[in-house]
Amino acid sequence: MTTTYFTASSVDGFIADPEHSLSWLLLRDVDVRGPMGYERFLEEQVGALVMGSSTYTWLVKNELAGDPPKPWPYAQPTWVFSTRDLPRVDGDIRYAHGSVAARHAEMVAAAGERGVWVVGGGDLAGQFADAGLLDEVWVQYAPVALGAGAPLLPRVLELRLEEVARNRDFACARYTVVRLSS
Numbered sequence: 454m455t456t457t458y459f460t461a462s463s464v465d466g467f468i469a470d471p472e473h474s475l476s477w478l479l480l481r482d483v484d485v486r487g488p489m490g491y492e493r494f495l496e497e498q499v500g501a502l503v504m505g506s507s508t509y510t511w512l513v514k515n516e517l518a519g520d521p522p523k524p525w526p527y528a529q530p531t532w533v534f535s536t537r538d539l540p541r542v543d544g545d546i547r548y549a550h551g552s553v554a555a556r557h558a559e560m561v562a563a564a565g566e567r568g569v570w571v572v573g574g575g576d577l578a579g580q581f582a583d584a585g586l587l588d589e590v591w592v593q594y595a596p597v598a599l600g601a602g603a604p605l606l607p608r609v610l611e612l613r614l615e616e617v618a619r620n621r622d623f624a625c626a627r628y629t630v631v632r633l634s635s
């Protein structure tokens with residue numbers, strides 16, 4: 454089973470701007486069912502999700518807000534890491550803290566035939582990499598530089614480029630994580 458960090462990024466390696474806004478990303482042209490597209494990735498490869506509290510909070514405020522509120526968008530079980538008590542929403546959401554490695558086997562079991570999607574942020578993906586549990590990194594590069602923000606992957610990590618594609622405004626790259634033998 455594959456554990457994959459799939460995200461969009463600015464060309465200078467930020468997944469959100471310093472105010473945690475994604476306005477630089479959301480209005481761009483993309484075919485979500487096209488080459489390396491998000492919807493196909495989600496449908497074909499994702500059996501479980503994991504995210505940090507900033508990503509979860511962004512989703513709750515931006516995707517669920519409304520009158521009436523929209524439902525949690527994922528059918529797959531989702532782990533949310535935080536040291537705090539976060540506002541709860543309906544859905545198969547498992548609130549967790551501490552070592553991601555200690556929870557990884559549960560995620561893989563829940564994912565069944567599919568893989569685990571590390572939604573973000575970058576440090577959370579780095580925690581999986583630190584534990585030798587991150588297999589792939591997929592990045593959809595938007596044609597913009599942000600100068601500062603939430604980092605894509607704040608680690609020293611060797612990757613091998615496996616695939617590239619253009620999806621409208623985005624340059625998409627799929628990498629495997631190289632595990633260096635000691």
Ligand SMILES: NC(=O)c1ccc[n+]([C@@H]2O[C@H](COP(=O)([O-])OP(=O)(O)OC[C@H]3O[C@@H](n4cnc5c(N)ncnc54)[C@H](OP(=O)(O)O)[C@@H]3O)[C@@H](O)[C@H]2O)c1
Nearest residue numbers: 461469473505506507508511534535536550551573574603
């Ligand atoms: N461009 C994209 O496609 C994309 C994709 C995903 C996310 N995003 C955005 O990027 C930003 C990412 O924010 P971020 O860098 O702050 O990352 P994040 O992973 O979303 O949130 C980080 C927080 O998660 C909690 N956390 C992480 N690891 C933990 C652990 N092992 N145990 C307990 N808690 C843990 C901590 O919060 P507590 O203080 O709650 O403990 C930490 O401050 C968000 O704005 C998000 O919306 C963009």
